[in-house]
Amino acid sequence: MTEETLDTSGISTVSPAAGTRLSLLLRGLRKAFVDVVAVDGLDLEVMQGECFGLLGPNGAGKTTTIEICEGLTTPDAGTVELLGLSWRTGANELRQRIGIQLQETQFPEKLTVEETLRLFRSFFHKGISVDESIRTAQLEEKRRSRVGGLSGGQKQRLAMACALVGDPELLFLDEPTTGLDPQARRHLWDLVDQLKQAGRTIILTTHYMDEAERLCDRVGIMDHGKIIALGTPPQLIASVGGEHIVEFAITGLGTDPVSIDVAQLTAIPGVQSHRVDAGLHQLSVSELHTTVPRIFAVAGAQGLHLTELRTHSATLEDVFVNLTGRNLRDE
């Protein structure tokens, strides 16, 4: 139904070396609030057609960074360039050319979906029709419903539609699925996928690693106001060293607390790293089928049992844990 054409060349712009145009450029960005340095010397480039994700725990500085990009917060230091324009000289033009979805905007509850979109459409000189934005966000059945009666997922899709009515070249999504149930999240992901397919440049923040992995061409992992790792999800995951994570707990034959000789575990060929989290041992491993039997052997030799044995493919969560020693969800 959408009239946008599929731009295959846009999708392939994964690496900054592809020679396409720069959509976003941040240099030496800094922003301090009274009690905390929210953004601490941040550099970033996002290419046209790319879907870029800022991943990090709450309080990492993601929202401050994205609000500086959106021209809502003035940085203490650093350069911000969007579509080759700066907020200082090109604010009016930029507002026309970007689309924004903020965290926790509550639209007036007594307006209908259509009325809300009509209002936002009126702010833009050019853009898609209100009908088209309703179709894109799949809110056809709700177009005459009041905003107050929408579900969380529908409200979030309305926020997306409001960001899309101006047919933006650059789209900012700040934690688009936070607080949504799994089904609504997947629905919203499909919508972002569509926008990606259409070749739009998207910059989103999230603290869900699965979201970043699923949606983003490139991810920057943020912690304490800095980007601590940057790359495609496969690149970042490869940086953990192993593609698989083995988790297990150990028990002895009696009730006494037991410990396992960690040096013997890390000596196993293919084991890249080891850590203990809440009593669970975690090993990153390159080849499961050769390594797991050896882990059993090491434990058996020390008279220990392995329990709760689990393996999974390494994720961005593991990348974050590896870099910071903390979980993404730790507060």
Added chain:
Amino acid sequence: MNKLQLSSLYQLTLVRFRLFLREPEAIFWIFIFPILLALGLGIAFRNRPADVLQVGATTTHLTDALAADKGLKATTMSEAAGTHALATGDILLLAIETSDGVTYKFDDTNPDARIARLVADRAIQAAAGRNEVVRSRNQLIHEAGARYIDFVVPGLLGMNLMGSAIWGLGFSIVEARQKKLLKRLVASPMPRWQYLASFLLSRLVMLVIEILAFLGFARLVFGVPFRGSLWQLAFLCVLTSLSFSALGLLIASRAKTMEAASGLMNLVMLPMWILSGVFFSATRFPAVIQPVIRALPLTAAIDALRGNMLQGMNLAQLTAPVAILLAWLAFPFAISLRIFRWK
């Protein structure tokens, strides 16, 4: 879509109307409440025909003499029964025939009882054949324009213009700020001045309905007079509404929560409800604070409205209150534009 629908100022103003009309409580407070208040006050303070005073007398002879006066309703009763009736308030005065004349039993701290004493004595003396030394005649006036309802209608109009402007702007803006809608609007290419202008535009349209309903009611039901020019009255209403809108904008320019805003609004409006002469003349307050009272926007508004409606004054005679209202329009508006918190 036509051109009008694509205009953001039109859409913003339309949104203001929709949100207002979908809020039944707001409609009650702005359109219905002032009419109910005027109706209540009009009934409570209506000019009634002079009351007939209830009195008692111990003999039929006295009762007949008292009943001759149309202002009295007399009943014959024993002295004991009469004393009881006095205590329960059934009668205001008991005339007791004595050997050498008549004794009036009444409570002299009750004004009605004192009147009953005068009227009863006049009736009894006249029945006994007293001649008046000076001939007197009564000329009665029940003229529109001098009644309490005439006084209070311009007061209620001013109060209503204040309330609807301050509440209308204040709550909507602070709510939008608290719900992060203001931030979202600022993130869009919406021209900021249009957001504020949409409030003023919708206010002006609502004002017409509000004033026509209220003054129409006052005219039809109570016959409240309009002695001044109606165009000048309309101008005064618009000026008043704009001044209070500027004040509402100032109140809303920084407040982050509805609680803070509503506290500020009450702080601003409560003194004016009391001091500005809505229900009784502001001149009753001590001379020391009169300059302060005169400088309040609601005092100026009500003075101007009363001057126009009751005394038929024209704008040239109302320069002082109009100048005060203009000052209350200009300064709060300028300040709030400087300090307005958009996020």
